[in-house]
Amino acid sequence: MTKTPLPAGAAVYEVGGAVRDALLGRAVHDHDWVVVGTDPQAMQAAGFVPVGRDFPVFLHPETHEEYALARSERKTAPGYRGFVFHAAADVTLEQDLARRDLTINAIARAADGTLVDPFGGRRDLEARVLRHVSPAFAEDPVRILRLARFAARFDDFTVAPETMKLMRGMVCDGEADALVPERVWQELSRGLMEAKPSRMFELLRECGALKRLLPEVERLWGVPQPEAHHPEIDTGVHLMMVLDMAARLGAPLAVRYACLCHDLGKGTTPAELLPRHLGHEGRSVRLLKAMSARLRVPNDCRELAEVVAREHGNLHRSDGLDAAALLRLLERCDALRQPQRFDAVLLACECDARGRLGLQQRPYPQAERLRAARDAALGVATAEIAERAAAAGARGPRIGEAIQAARRAAIEARLG
Structure with missing residues (x-):
């Protein structure tokens, strides 16, 4: 722990993810510090630079790491913004830890290495359990998304039954409806980049939040597909396999978002057309455009998703196309003007092709042939x-x- 020019009578503790990950034997990249027993004026007098807008956070004058004053909070209005914070010298470390979301994130480490664990975080780390610290968890709907994201990161952890019950109650009470698009996308994008993104969606679905936040995705479960192409049959199950394949292949965020959106239209296929999904590509594009606008998804993610949704079937079947048809396909994908993006399109299609029951090891030769066609066309003077x-x-x-x-x-x- 860094030596700090703290005000007299103050104590500093490392908290949150750094302590959790160290106990799990994971690499620690960022450190969070909380200071107890002082006030903002004394911190500034000691040389710390204030940066917090909603509550007192300071930059260390030498390391430039963030140090937050211990604080308590009180719910005053619906949604994640409806809180009043109290940060002063009389706020204890336990009060600060009590406002955190999960027990595994509510462990502190003192300067001498002593752990402060008033809510059983170490026990839950050993038992591989995600458990809320207190009923105050229900006051912040962002915590539903955060817990789902942690489940995607720590895929061998289970959710405590009482925590799942609490989240279901939050959804029923309308707390999830108060989430603003920016926060939904922030947590969704981070969850998509975790080791097993399918768990995030499975937990959101289990507590009822997925239907409120992403109804376009929720309706895919229970929708059948032709078994000859999809041995897993269920479209929702297929989607989860595609997302996990994207994680396995180390795909960037834009590719993972394209994977999430590529089959949205299958959720609106008329019953008389099932299990086939004629025209689902166009429906997928319309749905993902609306979903992207609602969540304020960045343009690079949205644009890639549109190409993949519209053309993935044609790309899968491209091994039978002649040179003229291949060129038309490349032009529709804008592969000659954006060759690097086309590589991302092909990666998303590979995730789709291999995200199927029993076909995870199957090669995707279409990508090599399409890249060769693109490179040949680009080589023309x-x-x-x-x-x-x-x-x-x-x-x-x-x-x-x-x-x-x-x-x-x-x-x-x-x-x-």
Whole structure:
């Protein structure tokens, strides 16, 4: 622990994820510190720089790490913003730990290494249990999302029955409805990047929050698919397998979001068309556009998801396409203008193809063939072709046709 020029009578403790991860034997990247027995004025006098907007947080003058004053809180209005905080010299360490979400995050470590664990966090770490610290958990709906995200990170942990009951009550009471889009996306995006993202969605579904937050995703469970292509049959089960495959392959966030959205249209397939899903691609695009707008999803995630939703079936079937059809497919995916994004499209499609029961080890040769076709088309010297065509008297569309013909020829020569 860093030596600090703390005010007289103050004590500093390391808290939260750093203590939890150290006890689990995981790598610790960030440190959180809480200071007990002092006030904001004394912290500033000691050289700490105030940065907290809602409650007193300070930057250490040497390490620039954040130090927060111990604080208690009181619920005053619905939603995660409806709190009044009290930070003063008389707030104890236990009071500060009591306002935290889970017992495993409510462990503190003193400067001499002594652990302060008033709520049984070490016991729950050993038992691999996610348990709320107190009934105050129900006052902040963001904690539903945080717990689901932790379940995706610590995939061998279970949720305490009383905690699941509490979360269900929060959903029934409308607390989840008070979540603002930015916080939903913040936690969702972080959960998608965890080791087993399927657990986040499974827990949100179990407590009823998924139906409130992401109804487009919730309705996929129980929807059948043709067993010949989907041995797992259930569309929701398939989606979870695709997300976990994306994690297994180390996919970036935009790819994982595309995986989440690629089959949304199957949830609205008319009953008479089941188990086939004709036209689900267009429905998926419409649904993900609305969902992305509601959650204020970044453009790179939304745009990639739209391409994958619209074209993944065509990309899967591309091994039977000739050079002309391949070029049209590449152009629809904007693969020639955005070749790196096209690699991300192919990765999402590979996750989809391998996120199926018994097919997780199956190769995805379509990606190699499509990349070869893209590279062949990109290798065409378009400026030279345009110059020669213009010299021969071609104008406007005719020049474009000459370039297209050269690209088709290049693809055909590369693929044989």
